[in-house]
Amino acid sequence: MNDKAIVCACEDVSVRDVEDAIAHGFGDIESLKRYTGLGTGPCQGKSCESGAMRICEARKAVPPEAQVPFRARPPFVPTQLSAFAGLELPATGYRLPATRLRPTWGTGPHPLQPKTRLPEKVDVVIVGGGIMGLALAWNLAGQGPQKILVLERGYLCEGASGRNGGGVRAQWTTPLLIELAKESIDFMGRFAQELGINVWLRKGGYLFLAHDDDTVRRIEYGAELQKRYGLPTRVITPGEAGEIVPELDVSRFIAASWNPEDGVVFPWPFLWGYADGARKRGAQVETFTRVTGIDVSGGRVRGVQTDRGRVAADRVVIACGAWSPTVARLAGVALPNVPYRHEIVSSEPLKPFLGPLVSMLGTGLYFSQSMRGEIVGGMGDPDEEPGLNQTSSLRFMTRYARALTELLPVVGKVKLLRQWAGCYDFTPDRSPILGETPGVSGLLQMSGFVGHGFMMAPAVGRRMAAWMAGGQDEIFEKYGLRRFADGRLIQETFIIG
Numbered sequence: 274m275n276d277k278a279i280v281c282a283c284e285d286v287s288v289r290d291v292e293d294a295i296a297h298g299f300g301d302i303e304s305l306k307r308y309t310g311l312g313t314g315p316c317q318g319k320s321c322e323s324g325a326m327r328i329c330e331a332r333k334a335v336p337p338e339a340q341v342p343f344r345a346r347p348p349f350v351p352t353q354l355s356a357f358a359g360l361e362l363p364a365t366g367y368r369l370p371a372t373r374l375r376p377t378w379g380t381g382p383h384p385l386q387p388k389t390r391l392p393e394k395v396d397v398v399i400v401g402g403g404i405m406g407l408a409l410a411w412n413l414a415g416q417g418p419q420k421i422l423v424l425e426r427g428y429l430c431e432g433a434s435g436r437n438g439g440g441v442r443a444q445w446t447t448p449l450l451i452e453l454a455k456e457s458i459d460f461m462g463r464f465a466q467e468l469g470i471n472v473w474l475r476k477g478g479y480l481f482l483a484h485d486d487d488t489v490r491r492i493e494y495g496a497e498l499q500k501r502y503g504l505p506t507r508v509i510t511p512g513e514a515g516e517i518v519p520e521l522d523v524s525r526f527i528a529a530s531w532n533p534e535d536g537v538v539f540p541w542p543f544l545w546g547y548a549d550g551a552r553k554r555g556a557q558v559e560t561f562t563r564v565t566g567i568d569v570s571g572g573r574v575r576g577v578q579t580d581r582g583r584v585a586a587d588r589v590v591i592a593c594g595a596w597s598p599t600v601a602r603l604a605g606v607a608l609p610n611v612p613y614r615h616e617i618v619s620s621e622p623l624k625p626f627l628g629p630l631v632s633m634l635g636t637g638l639y640f641s642q643s644m645r646g647e648i649v650g651g652m653g654d655p656d657e658e659p660g661l662n663q664t665s666s667l668r669f670m671t672r673y674a675r676a677l678t679e680l681l682p683v684v685g686k687v688k689l690l691r692q693w694a695g696c697y698d699f700t701p702d703r704s705p706i707l708g709e710t711p712g713v714s715g716l717l718q719m720s721g722f723v724g725h726g727f728m729m730a731p732a733v734g735r736r737m738a739a740w741m742a743g744g745q746d747e748i749f750e751k752y753g754l755r756r757f758a759d760g761r762l763i764q765e766t767f768i769i770g
């Protein structure tokens with residue numbers, strides 16, 4: 274077949290693009306979709322999926338048992354926001370039966386699991402190939418010779434890092450978070466030079482809308498603090514906000530906080546870039562490899578058990594996002610993190626019209642326009658029950674569509690294309706857990722980033738690697754697991770969504 278032949282007409286993906294993805298190790302259907310864009314357009318793979326699978330089959334990239342369809346994303350056919358906004362609000366609590374979500378290949382190892390042997394011993398095992406684990410791996414590998422092994426149970430992008438909204442902001446309300454976010458956003462601007470892949474950083478600003486006096490006081494406090502740390506944040510009137518986004522219904526809020534230097538990124542290339550970069554520096558990143566046990570004896574970690582055998586290590590980092598408590602339990606450690614589903618949706622692509630990411634404080638609605646033109650947005654649900662639930666709900670679509678069309682009426686006729694969900698990784702004080710586990714030396718924690726881990730990861734990964742090399746850093750004391758037992762909870766994190 275001609276390598277210029279189009280496989281996915283919606284997203285203009287050619288045979289060569291598919292072959293390129295396979296050559297990069299992204300032959301499984303979920304990675305192929307993300308790496309090429311295939312199946313992310315209006316037809317959601319209905320016209321291209323079988324063609325793509327045939328190419329994978331011909332290249333022997335995917336064994337027959339792994340030739341499964343994409344995970345179908347509601348609403349299945351492009352549907353106008355106004356159609357959802359007009360629905361009666363469905364109750365919370367409905368979940369797909371767990372059996373519907375079981376892997377198609379059964380209970381054994383993933384059919385795409387590499388057949389090679391894992392090393393018997395390494396210096397550091399990082400469990401979890403999300404943004405945290407990979408940012409850490411790349412930074413550690415840059416320190417010089419040491420054996421670093423990242424173990425990811427699925428494809429890269431399987432966890433929250435592959436499911437998030439890509440919002441990056443320095444508008445935080447504590448000096449430390451401002452500092453971490455500033456460093457991360459600076460690094461995002463250099464990501465392509467450092468790691469050779471475009472992450473589509475678009476600095477369109479962040480516009481936080483306040484609908485009551487309490488929230489106005491919070492944004493005023495935040496803006497003052499941010500100014501002291503060198504940010505150009507200003508509290509502006511609804512009229513001024515309306516000049517930035519003329520389509521907003523400015524009667525719905527009374528003030529806004531505006532930092533034109535915040536922005537949005539395209540999350541997936543971060544994971545591919547960090548993984549490739551870490552590999553180039555000598556680290557091993559193994560996908561479709563699940564950690565099934567953590568060996569602890571004499572008060573220290575000794576290694577991990579996996580579905581590909583045992584690996585000895587003096588240091589094991591748990592960077593499993595919302596799954597961190599499950600993995601920590603393998604070492605007999607109880608983490609206080611609680612997962613909550615967070616839903617998100619993408620529209621059909623539109624001509625560029627929306628500069629900033631807009632967030633309505635109070636309702637938790639947020640939305641921005643991606644570089645592909647889609648309106649990508651989400652909204653937390655105060656009635657969400659805790660759990661590792663990544664299903665999609667009609668309730669979310671109804672709440673989101675109502676909130677969005679009230680604030681931005683012009684989008685009522687815009688069609689929604691794809692809805693998905695990930696898990697926020699909540700700790701009791703909504704702040705991360707970093708550093709050594711009390712009572713188990715060598716077992717390190719790196720989780721609890723709620724809904725903002727992506728934008729913190731470049732700085733957190735660098736600082737964690739420097740601290741592991743012996744550097745002093747206050748954040749590993751401040752955010753240590755011990756604070757929960759000592760009752761030293763952090764009171765200050767400002768969450769959206």
Ligand SMILES: Cc1cc2nc3c(=O)[nH]c(=O)nc-3n(C[C@H](O)[C@H](O)[C@H](O)COP(=O)(O)OP(=O)(O)OC[C@H]3O[C@@H](n4cnc5c(N)ncnc54)[C@H](O)[C@@H]3O)c2cc1C
Binds near residue numbers: 430725
């Ligand atoms: C819908 C949504 C929107 C969000 N929006 C934003 C945003 O706009 N900006 C922002 O900064 N943040 C956002 N976040 C939060 C952000 O995505 C997370 O904080 C961040 O991705 C966490 O990264 P992580 O590496 O800790 O976890 P993850 O990305 O979840 O990675 C953990 C990995 O561990 C793996 N794993 C689990 N168990 C095992 C095991 N036993 N063996 C091996 N591997 C295992 C999982 O498969 C997973 O890939 C959002 C999150 C969601 C869900």
